[in-house]
Amino acid sequence: MIEIKNISKSFNNKQVLIDVNGQFVKGKTNLIIGASGTGKSVLLKCIVGLIKPDEGSITFDGRDFTNADSELKQSIRREIGMLFQGSALFDSKTVEENVMFPLDMLTTMKRDEKLDRANECLKRVGLENANKLFPSEISGGMQKRVGIARAIVMNSRYLFCDEPNSGLDPQTAIKIDNLIKDITEEYNTTTVVVTHDMNSVLEIGEHIMFIYKGRKVWEGSNKDLLDTEVKELQDFIFANKLIRDMKTKKDK
């Protein structure tokens, strides 16, 4: 479990996160949702240590990450896998080299061992015959799969995904969502996904944190979502006609 307590962050006197508290549950797909510019990515970056919050603390399974010494920080970082927005693959490396990259950087494994592990992960994400291809030679959905394989290659305990569906068609997006959910259950990772895609929210939102103008204003599951009384959340979810229709049907 990851726990965040009283997280606040400002940039140039503009408060982007205000006293955010919450927990992300192990073995579940935890979502951070909200409109554009509301602070979701900044929150994710605070959790993984890419941005230092002005106040508050983050603990990973009881280990205080915020105040950890560099040794503990490094060991927690090694347990974090990250799928970045737009996949962020190295264009000049093949699929296989991209997946092996964290092993090259962070382990002393022999090349054969690294290859075996990369292949295991590529197989898990359904990409078995793409090893020697370059990112520019594969589709956006395949690139996401490579990004996921790279994120889990270190046997990550924590998986972070920033907008995993950006740029994908709805069918591919649902496949990627379900892959993330299945991997989370199978490897018992604590997974945190930042998204504003309502399809993802309904499909995989087991535990959702809704951020509005830097504050957490609602927390719950996709089952509770449609019955929310929180005005800001209603405005966010019912901006989507399909969801409005679902709600009308449900209430009849």
Ligand SMILES: Nc1ncnc2c1ncn2[C@@H]1O[C@H](COP(=O)(O)OP(=O)(O)OP(=O)(O)O)[C@@H](O)[C@H]1O
């Ligand atoms: N490094 C930075 N320096 C200054 N301001 C920043 C920085 N990073 C983010 N911000 C500001 O913080 C606010 C929240 O940004 P953030 O990227 O977290 O939004 P978001 O909710 O993830 O939006 P989107 O869904 O569009 O990605 C924005 O106003 C952004 O301009």
